[in-house]
Amino acid sequence: MYMWNRRDWLRATGALGAGALALPWSRLALGQAPITIGFIYVGPRDDFGYNQAHAEAVAEIKKLPGIKAVEEENVPETQSVQKSMQGMISQDGATLLFPTSFGYFDPHMLAVAAKNSNVRFAHCGGMWTEGKHPKNTGSFFGYIDEGQYLNGVVAGHMSKSKKIGFVAAKPIPQVLRNINAFTMGARSVDPKITTSVVFTGEWSMPVKEAEATNSLADQGVDVFTMHVDGPKVVVETAAKRNAMVCGYHASQAKLAPKAYLTGAEWNWSSAYRAIIDAARTGKPHPNFVRGGLKEGFIKTSAYGPSVSEAARKNADAIKARMMSGKFDIFAGEIKDNTGKVVIAKGAVQKQTDLELEKMGYLVEGVIGKV
Amino acid sequence: MNRDACRHAIEAIAWPVASLIAALALFGVFVAFYGASPVEAWRLLFVGAFGDAFSWQNSLQRAAPLMLTALTVAIPARAGLIVIGGEGALVVGGFACAAVPYMFAPPSGWMGTLILLSAAAVAGALWIAMAGALRQYRGVNETISSLLFGYIAIALFKHFVEGPMRDPASLNKPSTLPLAEELRIGDIGPFDVHWGLAWGVALCVLGTLWLTFTSHGFATRVVGGNARTAKLVGLPANALIITACALGGAAAGIAGGIEVAAVHMSANASLIVGLGYAGILVSFVARHEPIAIIPVAILFGGFGAAGSMLQRRLGLPDASIQVLLGIAFVIILASETLRGRLPSLRLSARPAQQPVASAAP
Numbered sequence: 112m113y114m115w116n117r118r119d120w121l122r123a124t125g126a127l128g129a130g131a132l133a134l135p136w137s138r139l140a141l142g143q144a145p146i147t148i149g150f151i152y153v154g155p156r157d158d159f160g161y162n163q164a165h166a167e168a169v170a171e172i173k174k175l176p177g178i179k180a181v182e183e184e185n186v187p188e189t190q191s192v193q194k195s196m197q198g199m200i201s202q203d204g205a206t207l208l209f210p211t212s213f214g215y216f217d218p219h220m221l222a223v224a225a226k227n228s229n230v231r232f233a234h235c236g237g238m239w240t241e242g243k244h245p246k247n248t249g250s251f252f253g254y255i256d257e258g259q260y261l262n263g264v265v266a267g268h269m270s271k272s273k274k275i276g277f278v279a280a281k282p283i284p285q286v287l288r289n290i291n292a293f294t295m296g297a298r299s300v301d302p303k304i305t306t307s308v309v310f311t312g313e314w315s316m317p318v319k320e321a322e323a324t325n326s327l328a329d330q331g332v333d334v335f336t337m338h339v340d341g342p343k344v345v346v347e348t349a350a351k352r353n354a355m356v357c358g359y360h361a362s363q364a365k366l367a368p369k370a371y372l373t374g375a376e377w378n379w380s381s382a383y384r385a386i387i388d389a390a391r392t393g394k395p396h397p398n399f400v401r402g403g404l405k406e407g408f409i410k411t412s413a414y415g416p417s418v419s420e421a422a423r424k425n426a427d428a429i430k431a432r433m434m435s436g437k438f439d440i441f442a443g444e445i446k447d448n449t450g451k452v453v454i455a456k457g458a459v460q461k462q463t464d465l466e467l468e469k470m471g472y473l474v475e476g477v478i479g480k481v
Numbered sequence: 482m483n484r485d486a487c488r489h490a491i492e493a494i495a496w497p498v499a500s501l502i503a504a505l506a507l508f509g510v511f512v513a514f515y516g517a518s519p520v521e522a523w524r525l526l527f528v529g530a531f532g533d534a535f536s537w538q539n540s541l542q543r544a545a546p547l548m549l550t551a552l553t554v555a556i557p558a559r560a561g562l563i564v565i566g567g568e569g570a571l572v573v574g575g576f577a578c579a580a581v582p583y584m585f586a587p588p589s590g591w592m593g594t595l596i597l598l599s600a601a602a603v604a605g606a607l608w609i610a611m612a613g614a615l616r617q618y619r620g621v622n623e624t625i626s627s628l629l630f631g632y633i634a635i636a637l638f639k640h641f642v643e644g645p646m647r648d649p650a651s652l653n654k655p656s657t658l659p660l661a662e663e664l665r666i667g668d669i670g671p672f673d674v675h676w677g678l679a680w681g682v683a684l685c686v687l688g689t690l691w692l693t694f695t696s697h698g699f700a701t702r703v704v705g706g707n708a709r710t711a712k713l714v715g716l717p718a719n720a721l722i723i724t725a726c727a728l729g730g731a732a733a734g735i736a737g738g739i740e741v742a743a744v745h746m747s748a749n750a751s752l753i754v755g756l757g758y759a760g761i762l763v764s765f766v767a768r769h770e771p772i773a774i775i776p777v778a779i780l781f782g783g784f785g786a787a788g789s790m791l792q793r794r795l796g797l798p799d800a801s802i803q804v805l806l807g808i809a810f811v812i813i814l815a816s817e818t819l820r821g822r823l824p825s826l827r828l829s830a831r832p833a834q835q836p837v838a839s840a841a842p
Contacts, residue, residue, distance in 0.1 A: 155799070183792045185799035188751035190675075190744045194539045195789050197673070201535045203793055214654050214751050218744075236653065281643070283653045312639060313750075469652060 145177040146206060146391055149199030151192060152184045153212035154315060158341035160360040161377075165211045165235070167361065168379035172387070181205060188214035196223045200230055207390045209383070211235040216250070224248045231396045233386045235379075236285070238468060239398050249396055251382045254403030254462045255359075256292035257433050258375020258411055259336065260440050261426050262357035263296020265372050265414075266334040267304055268422030269355055270297070276332035276354075277308045278323045278345045282481045284470040286338045289359075289375075291474040292440050293336055298476050300425065307332055308479030315340040321348045328352040334372070346371070355417070362412045373426070374412035381407040403462055404433045447472035448479075493773075496816040497766070501780075504809035511804055517795045526805075529790025530783030538673045539789075544782030545674070546571075548681030549736035550760025551767065551774045552688055553609065553729040557623075558769040559692060560725035561705035566612060566627025567733040568757025569634035570605035574734030575741045576638050577604035579657040579748035582664075583646060589663035597664060598738045605734015606727040608634065613726030617719045623726075635753055642748050656749035666743035677739035681778070684732055688771030701725050733757055762806075766813055781806075 156166035162184065173180045181203045186192045192215050199205040200223075208230060210220050216237035224232050224245055237250035266275050275297055279286050294306040307330060309323035316339075324335060324345050335349040336357040343366060349356040350367035358364070358374025382400055389397055402408035411430065414423055432438040441464075444456040453472050454460060460467050473479055505526070509519030530540050553567035577600040587593035612630055616623040643655040666676050692698040704711040704721045712718050736756065741748050763781055767773035788802030 149793075181793040182796070183789055183799070186789075187754040189740070189754055190542055191754075191785065191789075193744075194542060194786065198535065198539065198786075198789055199793065202790065214749075217654070218746050238652070281655065283655065285653055312643075 144391055145179065146387070147179045147181065147199075147204050148172075148387065149196065149203065149205040149208040150180060150182045151186050151195055151199075151208070151210045151212070151215065152182070153188065153214070154185060154340055156182070156184045158315075159343040159346075159363050159366065160339070160341035162211070162340070164361040164377040165209075165379055168377075168383055171380045172383050177391075178387070186212075188212060188219065190219075192219045193223050196220070196232075197226075200227055205230070207231045207233065207387065209233050209235065209386075213237065220248060221245070231386075231390050233396075233400075241398070244398075246398065247396060249386075249398035249400065251386065251397075251400035253377060253379075253382070253408035254401065255375050255377065255409050256288045256440060257403045257462075258409050259289040259359070260292040260296035261411055261430055261433075262336050262359075262373060262375055263293040263298075264300060264426045264429060265418060265422045266293070266336070266355070266357055267297035267300030268419055268425065269372060269417070270304060270334045272331045272333045273301065273304045274330065274332045275304060275306050275334045276324070276327035276336075277306050277477075278320055278327070278335065278337040278339060279308055279310050280314045280339045281312060282310055284468055287470045287473060287481065288467060289338050290477060290479075291470070291472075293357075294474055294476050295440060295445075302476075304476065306477045306479075308473070308477055310479070311339065313339075317341070317344045320344045324348040325352065328354055358412055364412055364415065368415070369417065371412070371415040372418050372422075373414050376410050376412055378407055378410045401463060404430065405436055441467060446475045448475050448477050450475075492820055493768075496820060497813055500812040500816045501809060504805065504812050507808050507812075508805045511808075512795075512797070512801070515797065515801070517797060522791065522795060522797075525790050525794050526787040529787035535673075536786055536790075539786040540779060540782040541678055542674045542782070543785040544778040545678040545681045546736045546740060546756045547760055547763050547778040547781055548685055548774055549677075549732045549739075550757045551763035551778060552684060552732035552760075552771060553605075553757070554761050554764035555767065555769040555771055555774060556688060556729035556732070557609070557613065557722075557726045558764065559705045560701045560722045561708055562613065562616065562722060562726065563624045564609060564612060564627045564726060564729060565624055565761050566609060566629075566631045566757070567729075567760045568753070568755065569627070569631030570608045570730040570733035571737035571740070571757045572631070572634040572638045572753060573608045574601035574605040574737030575745075575748050575752045576641065576737070577601045577734070578738035578741045579642075579660070580646070582658065582660065587664065589661060593661075593664045594666060594742060597660075597742055598735055601734045601738025601741075602731040603734070605737065606731040608734070609730025610723050610727040613723040617722055631757065638748070638753070639750065642750070648747065651747070651749070654749060654751075656745075656747040659747040660742060664742065665746060666739060675739070675743040677736075677743050680735060680739060682775055684735070685771045685774050688774075692771065697721075733760070762810060766810070 150169050152162040152165055154162040156162055169180055181199055183195050186195050196208055213236040216234050220232050220234055224247055228247055232248040234250045236252050239250040277290050290308055297304045307327055311319040311323055320339055321344050334355045337345040337359055342359050342363055346356050346363040346366045350370035355372050356370050357372050361376055362374055364371045386397055439459050441454060441460040443454040443458040445454040447453050512519045512522040529536055531537060550567040550571060553570055554564060557564040578597045581587055581597050581600045587596045612623045612627040615621040615626050642657055646657050647655050648658045668675050700716050701721050704716060704718050708718045740752055745751060763774060763777050767777040784802055784806055791797045792799060
């Protein structure tokens with residue numbers, strides 16, 4: 112049941128007018144069927160972090176012709192997200208959904224996907240497995256540990272105390288991989304550097320994040336990075352303590368222009384585009400999408416004013432090697448922080464290696480326990 | 482007496498409805514400031530909450546756990562205690578439900594599910610009964626202790642779920658082992674609403690029946706009215722109060738069990754989203770009357786469903802529905818002070834109050 116009212120009519124004629132004005136574009140748009148896409152975030156869209164990184168990419172996608180995006184923020188990983196997904200499908204006519212929080216995958220997205228086999232689901236971070244999960248679902252993710260490695264390189268050059276800090280949410284594989292990459296980046300500059308880790312136990316717990324930052328600063332840590340949903344508190348607290356900071360998820364340069372060195376940022380629009388194009392042209396749904404710097408899935412923040420020339424040069428050189436695909440972060444020999452060899456000498460775990468998505472150790476030089 | 486009851490009934494409905502209308506009007510002003518059309522917002526609020534079959538299922542599904550967590554506040558409140566620790570009881574309930582299969586293999590089918598929910602109810606009951614016992618025997622304020630118990634529950638939950646009981650296959654979302662397929666709670670017939678709704682409605686109805694028609698329920702209300710008087714007439718106040726706490730806690734425990742068995746399939750941190758705290762508001766708006774919790778919880782579920790719609794259609798931030806909820810609460814609670822002052826009923830109200838005043842000690 113849908114009735115036209117004056118507002119819809121105005122909107123429709125306005126849209127037609129705008130379409131006519133941009134004639135070459137509208138021709139392009141005609142080539143592809145219009146599509147309604149739903150995006151769901153677990154936190155606020157302006158959290159300077161994980162959700163903002165997605166929302167920024169959605170804002171870009173929205174500008175493309177023929178795409179209508181419906182968004183919902185602060186949706187918890189409960190039946191709420193199942194209802195939001197179903198609402199986007201039944202009430203808004205969405206045919207492609209992007210549930211972006213890790214916890215949405217199992218059981219929520221799988222439950223809704225089972226009821227809507229004609230709708231495509233692209234989940235951020237989940238481990239889609241051939242044969243186990245339906246074909247209309249899939250997962251995409253980025254190798255952001257490349258960004259954290261570069262963060263580490265810059266931190267290694269800039270740290271005076273040789274103690275760097277990592278405020279982490281939970282000891283899960285994705286987070287451990289970032290801590291390890293950050294540490295190895297820093298130790299590639301100076302092997303004496305140690306990384307102190309504090310796990311807050313929550314994806315978003317500003318009070319504990321501030322406490323962790325303060326206690327690390329008290330121990331002499333002078334460069335910080337983090338893996339929590341909203342890095343705002345860590346960045347601001349570190350800046351207040353006159354420490355330096357490397358960002359994560361999105362750019363936090365605005366929050367601490369002087370203390371901000373660089374950052375590992377998501378660049379989801381390239382992943383989105385690949386999946387959306389497949390949906391609009393009727394190609395099979397890409398079930399397992401991964402990429403790093405080279406594929407444009409992640410990017411680094413511009414260097415802050417205090418970053419030294421040597422640090423820029425070194426980081427840029429490694430970045431260039433990553434872009435050409437000639438750099439492996441997890442190349443043996445790598446020992447964990449108890450002295451056990453986790454990757455043997457000569458062995459290499461490429462970014463695409465699924466072993467890396469099951470990481471359960473902290474590398475040598477990290478002070479902390481899983 | 483009859484006229485008095487009639488006046489109460491009219492007021493009990495008239496004030497909340499008038500408050501809601503006032504809240505919606507104010508919300509319209511807020512929406513207009515944000516640059517969206519208030520009329521469109523009102524229309525979408527209705528469509529999103531109760532406009533079609535999907536919206537109804539959406540609202541009812543969101544209401545189901547709130548009915549149970551509201552009972553956790555309502556039942557102790559009728560015995561004179563303000564317990565706000567429903568979140569803790571829900572968390573231990575969910576934990577107990579997921580923990581049963583670690584100890585023994587429950588029979589598959591509804592018997593097994595019943596065992597899981599019983600474990601959840603017992604865990605929740607003990608959790609809130611502890612707060613009640615602390616208050617009755619040690620003089621610890623139950624409002625504060627139940628709230629703090631909530632934090633302890635969450636800490637214990639995380640320790641066990643993300644530590645010793647973690648399913649090694651749950652890599653990036655630490656959870657317990659998933660419940661077996663046959664133990665899970667499914668949907669009610671062809672609807673997209675799980676059986677938790679039936680549990681919520683049934684327990685709310687039972688709650689009112691118990692309070693109104695049984696001598697135990699009556700004794701509980703007497704204790705809630707004045708515990709000293711109750712002791713003077715020989716009622717076991719401590720036992721009644723702690724029982725009320727246990728019953729309330731059992732309701733939230735069942736809510737946690739249902740969340741695990743019907744929604745999450747295993748216990749994990751996604752369970753902790755404040756359903757217990759939302760129940761506090763529901764119970765206060767329902768004036769701690771179990772049967773009134775049902776419509777209030779559905780209204781709340783409706784707000785949630787409508788908020789989802791407002792975001793998708795008008796691009797309003799999620800906070801907007803929180804603003805509406807906040808406005809509605811302040812007005813509903815403020816309207817309590819106007820009770821008994823409905824102009825046309827004022828004259829008839831006066832004589833009825835006379836005997837009550839003389840009965841007070």
